[in-house]
Amino acid sequence: MAGNSIGRLFCVSTFGESHGVALGGVVDGCPAGLEISEADLQIDLDRRKPGQSRYTTQRREDDQIKILSGVFEGKTTGTSIGLLIENTDQRSQDYGKIKDVFRPGHGDYSYWHKYGVRDYRGGGRSSARETAIRVAAGAIAKKYLKQYHGIEVKACLSQLGPIKAEVIDWSEVENNLFFFPDSSKLDALDEYMRELKKSGDSIGAKVLVVATGVPVGLGEPVFDRLDAEIAHSLMSINAVKGVEIGDGFAVVEQKGSEHRDELTPQGFTSNHAGGTLAGISTGQDIIASIALKPTSSITIPGNSINTSNESVEMITKGRHDPCVGIRAIPIAEAMLAITLMDHLLRQRGQNPHVNLAHGPIPGSIK
């Protein structure tokens, strides 16, 4: 494949540009019999949707998802599911001026050199607008994982610039527009964002994504380890510059006696590993963190060049997110869900004779 697909047995392909006619995709490999509706997908799309708060871009898109195939009488049929979102609030004219200019920190430069042509409207294919379809596909995976296996995938903003969550209170996450798990920091966040917006700058963020109820045995040896594929899928999200599993970079200064998760007949006593050993799930929570860079679409002037290799000064007007990490929450969930779903199907296909019931994790794959 040329890059726009992910997954082996649960395979998601997407198409569409920021200011094109529509975004769309194909979810191939969803087992038959899952009850699914457009409303199920819309929930996560609405969580990701632009224009919802003063902290995110003011572009207004309904992001109304249509299921075009693969669902009959309310249930998946096992055949490929076509997804479509029509773009409604394109303002391509915003981009006429940057036609021949490479915005620093954007894909303009690399896309133009790679392809020799470029859809310059809002980043074209490299825009994070593309992730809407990922969120829709992820919602299918999430519903399946929960319904058939009790697996839940959830994410939150664990840090925004200098402001870290001191506690991870999942019950708070959906109560605020930052998806922040520490309500004691909400005022600080609000203040920080006001100042940031005033300055015309943007800020990075850290997102925590967790899956609970994951059975033992997901992930394949060596190259298709679960953690490696999670790293792949999370790093494929726009603006992500780092991925951690479990303790992540903290392990650099850990000793073996501290890091290793000990086992007792009642289960593991800690989860430094983040839910995988040798790349295969252990039945503990899958824990991953990602670092998202600050968007380069800011109103502070910056130096760049145009396609004639001449100096230009850039100021990005348009409508942009000052912290792309906020809207990344449902995207991170979607990507983790897609990867887990794929490995669940692969494990089933490859290891049907294993009676996982003898392991300490009840309710695992059958």
Add this chain to the structure above:
Amino acid sequence: MAGNSIGRLFCVSTFGESHGVALGGVVDGCPAGLEISEADLQIDLDRRKPGQSRYTTQRREDDQIKILSGVFEGKTTGTSIGLLIENTDQRSQDYGKIKDVFRPGHGDYSYWHKYGVRDYRGGGRSSARETAIRVAAGAIAKKYLKQYHGIEVKACLSQLGPIKAEVIDWSEVENNLFFFPDSSKLDALDEYMRELKKSGDSIGAKVLVVATGVPVGLGEPVFDRLDAEIAHSLMSINAVKGVEIGDGFAVVEQKGSEHRDELTPQGFTSNHAGGTLAGISTGQDIIASIALKPTSSITIPGNSINTSNESVEMITKGRHDPCVGIRAIPIAEAMLAITLMDHLLRQRGQNPHVNLAHGPIPGSIK
């Protein structure tokens, strides 16, 4: 594929267990005409080889590589290259005792639950011994990248436990047994490792891996971004718990005005991005870091369980690396090289009409 292969056009498959007859693999997709010999591959294998210093495992393996096919009269023929390393210093009897026990922090538990059976000898397939074939395959990629495109891939140990390199002096890296780029810290490292060994414990590490001379345009949109595939291939290395591209997790606290790499007619003025924009190479150095956990094979007793779910106390005897990060240097190089090679072939296949010469990077893909 079931997990033991990586790459689309340059595809590496491996087989073999720590204490089995042999390790081996197939490199499929190397272009015809590359001069290659077993000696070329042996160089990197010797850099990774166990038993070389007091800082690494005392297991002695020659790791003598054999090329079984795909090379004729000293040149690759374009057909699949068979690779083989016979194991010579297995001491399976070391492992009889752990037959029914899950060593904490190892793949024993997850493999057993995944497959229902387990080759308990030295971790079987989950042992890092498997990476020898990756290193051999990576050496083929490295030679090709350098010879045809001037791309060089190199790695070093940037941190071992609390000891960080303050400078990255690449000329020092091959002069010491730590592959450490800051010679002022060598005494401290030696002392640290002596103490560590005495305590019977192990320590984590951080490895920096860099590719220079990379042309613009490698990487595919959306899911097969170069950075996402690098994350995949680096996270697939045993013990890796985190991957960063460019500034990595530091971006969380960066502002957009600070992070975005500005452009001038003479090129980029910084490289916070680590060589990719929107997942596609920019022609700058590719920069990645990985975090490696401390090995769990330590002589300090730990709690675990056996296959009957009974408590046991574990002490890992055998021969082990107190810091697996050291020997990971050539492995990290190999994985980055394999991923770059794959994307070089993909870019050529997919974008033949692009004259990259108009870009600021001379000597790019033709």
Add this chain to the structure above:
Amino acid sequence: MAGNSIGRLFCVSTFGESHGVALGGVVDGCPAGLEISEADLQIDLDRRKPGQSRYTTQRREDDQIKILSGVFEGKTTGTSIGLLIENTDQRSQDYGKIKDVFRPGHGDYSYWHKYGVRDYRGGGRSSARETAIRVAAGAIAKKYLKQYHGIEVKACLSQLGPIKAEVIDWSEVENNLFFFPDSSKLDALDEYMRELKKSGDSIGAKVLVVATGVPVGLGEPVFDRLDAEIAHSLMSINAVKGVEIGDGFAVVEQKGSEHRDELTPQGFTSNHAGGTLAGISTGQDIIASIALKPTSSITIPGNSINTSNESVEMITKGRHDPCVGIRAIPIAEAMLAITLMDHLLRQRGQNPHVNLAHGPIPGSIK
């Protein structure tokens, strides 16, 4: 992937059911810079379109193709191309009666057992209506192959039931509604079809598909031979039960001295092989034939069962093609073009150093 995609570097994924909202797909991997419009795709869609003659189904579908992404200012951008055709003339009520019945010779039985659920409307996903998107994708491949490499792909009906073409006159093919290359048989065909229709029965057919101008060197060793992948893509067309390359089944009675295509400095003296040797193209025409079964949708009663395993008598009303081979012409072209396109990109990616100019085939890959 779960089955709805084909190709590695030029990858086509499709979705949609016979009586669903829409058919669609993704073409991933088309090189940037190709001028393409909806009109280019419509030409082949119109050749395949139902309701065009008294010899084909009376269902009326405009099959109006929409390009939703991947094309900007009239040229491909290298990113994924989204395709959509809305269904307009569904008559799902025609199918209410067969909800619980398996039509003999159709996918009803196998789909129902595979998935446990079934979209019974017109065969759902198993309907040949799905091939409309293949034809659209194939038109993109055909345009590219012709424009950049002078490769042309064409097909004709070489046999309909007992009536064989005695000559292959390509200039006749588009002059008649049978795509038949032997004009002397047109009256016989017309007569045969009248009688057939009267009887309520259907008939099989043979289609010849040829590619000219193919360079030497397409196809990969062993499993991804060009002929094997052509067999795959042609056999994936609905109703196809046999595929031949070159002389096909006639080779069973040939001797080596007769079959082998001899070489002279001026080129090959014959083409029994059909354009491949050891699975790799020789620069001669690629020649393939396929056998298409008679459709089972006929008005002659047949025995079948329902989902309760009770006997039922089936008469297929609805609107059907008495000879599906006729409309298969553009589909066969599309599938061959897609496979050639994929292998062209793969060959470029994998063998960039080969100067094919020294071979006897001018105008080959550069």
Add this chain to the structure above:
Amino acid sequence: MAGNSIGRLFCVSTFGESHGVALGGVVDGCPAGLEISEADLQIDLDRRKPGQSRYTTQRREDDQIKILSGVFEGKTTGTSIGLLIENTDQRSQDYGKIKDVFRPGHGDYSYWHKYGVRDYRGGGRSSARETAIRVAAGAIAKKYLKQYHGIEVKACLSQLGPIKAEVIDWSEVENNLFFFPDSSKLDALDEYMRELKKSGDSIGAKVLVVATGVPVGLGEPVFDRLDAEIAHSLMSINAVKGVEIGDGFAVVEQKGSEHRDELTPQGFTSNHAGGTLAGISTGQDIIASIALKPTSSITIPGNSINTSNESVEMITKGRHDPCVGIRAIPIAEAMLAITLMDHLLRQRGQNPHVNLAHGPIPGSIK
């Protein structure tokens, strides 16, 4: 992948040349727990082995298979299985003369043009000697299919040149060196082969390959239909020029009323389809036929050219099979078994919720 691998979940990769050091491969994805030994694999290798009768090549190779990994204490562990056969009877000197010459009907010409270099010894990678590893991998699939699902795969020579089997008596097939199912023709075959050998020529053949006990539901929609993937895998066998499923090319002259397989509560009343409907298995026998061309390695002089494009006269000495169809029997079985195995794992992965027990096929996938 670059061509030397087949299968998604049960994936076979091979390497090795006719006169290289060794042939080998990797079987990735065999479920854990299957009892398997080298002796199990040797049975089919011995059926394919050269030098066994006066009807096949006189090259003598033991074809002694070694299992290098993936099997522990007699059972598969779920990890990749390394396979190796050392070449012992190379006579590369036989080939020095053809170093610069393209043998007509062989891959010499296409390989040389594809890669620019060529291992000229006995066809190098394009030699059918490569199929030994396929047979070994196929033996693993066959054992699994039989043991866990009661699926059996068998093949026979249904026609050799003008001599057709009038009856298919499977009990005769292993009783003669032709694998011929009609014992009344054995004298004629013997006589025909004597004459053929005397003349220095070769002859084509037809092979029938059948799988019994196949459950309903194998095969994926649209592109990965079971029949399309069978066509792929069978056409990938050296010398194959045609593939039929069920009635194959006979369908061209069949009517729908004749072809469609009717259903009764007791099952299908015929099997014209060859065991698939809409590309998905029906639970009936899978029936396929392949046409194998006569080898071009004959002693009758033929015209060819050399790498300088000069005319040469070719006589192939060396040791060759006058009818390659004979030794293709175990190869055809292997390829069908590999494809069925892959689809069995895929079906399990993708459709776990389907209780196939309500179908008419007892003992199907659970």
